[in-house]
Amino acid sequence: MQLETLVEKFKQKDEKAFEALYHMYSKSMHGVIYNIVRDSDIAEEVMQDVFVKAWHNSANYSSEKGRFFTWILNISRNAAIDKTRSKNFKNSKQNLNSDFFVDILETSESLDNTTDSIGIKKFVGKLAEKCKQVIELLYFKGYTQSEVSETLNMPIGTVKTRNRQCIQELRTLVLK
Amino acid sequence: MDIKAYIESGILELYVAGALSEKENKDVYKLMLEHPEISQEVLEIESAVIKLTESVSQNDITNRINTIKQNLDFGNDDVKVVPIAKPKYNWITYSGWAASIILAAGLLWTTNQNKALESNIQTVETQKSQLEIEVEYSKNNLNHAKTLISVLRDETITQVPLAGQGNFASTHAKVYWDKNTKRIFLDVEGLPEPPKGKVYQVWSLTLNPLTPVSLGTLDNFTTKENKIFEIENLNESQAFGITLEPTGGSESPTMEQLYTLGIVAAT
Incomplete structure (x- = not known):
């Protein structure tokens, strides 16, 4: 089924469409949330909340405003950041390390040996430090172009082209 | 582009x-x-x-969808069973209640109607008895009027106009004297209402010598509507006069208070 049709049905509260979208994006969202909260169980809990929230607010989404993936990515990042600010979370996670997603990939032993994982591991290994940071901030943290520019002390136009190059590299690794 | x-x-x-x-x-x-x-x-x-x-x-999170589906009540058949079990209240129950409500409302309405009709009947009966009294009264009035007409038409009746006297020149009265039945009909429409504590007294007079005989007082002057009094007169009267006297009447007429006087024409 076309993604557009699926999203349209989801907006009309079609349960099957919701399930399909969950299968398409839940793991991705879990990764994004996990990168922020750094606790697998909490990340799962937040991810489930995100999909429940998406279901209830499905009417707010319109394809004109952006990709469905981007929409739910936004909800996930915000929910995860909210979680890290909650009282319970602060008490249990006094010293949240500030590592990037790449550290998770590099240190992980539980990664299965699918082609994707191998490719990504290779990719991450090869990836320039600048690429890691840009991708981290833009996709995992939801920074705007100018926020990335400020944080990395990089001209705003460079953020755009650098990111383009990084994603191009990623594509050659995971999609071919 | x-x-x-x-x-x-x-x-x-x-x-x-x-x-x-x-x-x-x-x-x-x-x-x-x-x-x-x-x-x-x-x-x-x-x-x-x-x-x-x-x-x-x-994490392997593919199975977590079930938790969410439970949260959102997806495809939960138990929930859908409830509305199927509900129709225990079938149409007989509903129509039964509806019928009893309509019946109760109907009874209440007829009771009210009945009460209203009863009070209507009472009103009508009261009106009826009032009308009966009025009819009776009218009959009496009619009889009286007929008597008066017959008196006026009777040629044997002697008519005596009483003219106003002295200070009371503007007043007048009239006597219709039926000598056969020895009674007079006195019309005092032309007299004013007597002041409080006073009463008109009617006198029969013979002239030589002048002898007044009281025919009585007009006690119910104010209430008498047609101002016509029927009085018995056994005298061979030659004149009639009316004076104003203290309530209860006097032995002899107070001449200063002589209102009207009329002499019987010789036949």
């Missing part, structure tokens, strides 16, 4: 990241609809980012 340059600019990567403004998002969406190449590029960027983010997740 140079589509290739547009793609190379890196705007589509930012679009997928959600780093563009609302307006820029709309513009990209429009171009995607117009140019399949742009649409395809966005899809590929998106897939790559999804692959990358998925790789960070180390």
